[in-house]
Amino acid sequence: MRKVLFLQLIFFSAALFGQSEECTIGVASGAATPDGRPMIWKTRDYTEVDNEVRFNPSMKYDFIFVAKAGSSSAARMGVNEHGLAIVNSTSSDLPDGSDTGLLNGELIRDGLGNCLTVEEFEDYLDETNLIGRRTNGNFAVIDSTGAAAIFEVGEFVYWRFDASDADNGYVLRTNFAVNGGGYTGKERLIRTVSLVNDFY
Secondary structure, three states: OOOOOOOOOOOOHHHHHHOOOEEEEEEEEEOOOOOOOOOOEEEEEEEEOEEEEEEOOOOOEEEEEEEEEOOOOOOOOEEEEOOOOEEEEEOOOOOOOOOOOOOOHHHHHHHHHOOOOHHHHHHHHHHHHHHHHHHHHHHEEEEOOOOOEEEEEEOEEEEEEEHHOOOEEEEOOOOEEEEEEOOOOOOHHHHHHHHHHHOO
């Protein structure tokens, strides 16, 4: 029997607030959680689509994921049978000039379907750095080894932020990247940091 990492995935739809896409994500190491296991979460405030939960058994590893209802296989968040979990927030301030390669949802899909660990996901980013991606987003990733990190990912570049290196053991992002220089979502990040610090 495979042991699948305990995962807490919080998913909200905030259509009442009227924003088109306002995602907030977070990842915590075991040092910041009561049971010593990593945790990942996402608030997907995206009012223009309906969402559905799907199961994909067609790749190397089976996984469940959230997708736009009736759309392709692109994933917005999910977890595979070995406990690798990925969520993301769009970050338009990261470079995305490539004309070919993976979009955000395709990167999550391929990561869930082919990777066992955060390290393997990073190896996949190294591989796709060479050919380019159409990605511009922040990707929170945890696995069954206890690793927990957020990656800021652009077309030919990425940056890794490990939760175990953070002051309180967790990393938070909204719709901008520390290395992107943007401002979209900074107010939400300030509010999120305040709420999580109080909770922690």
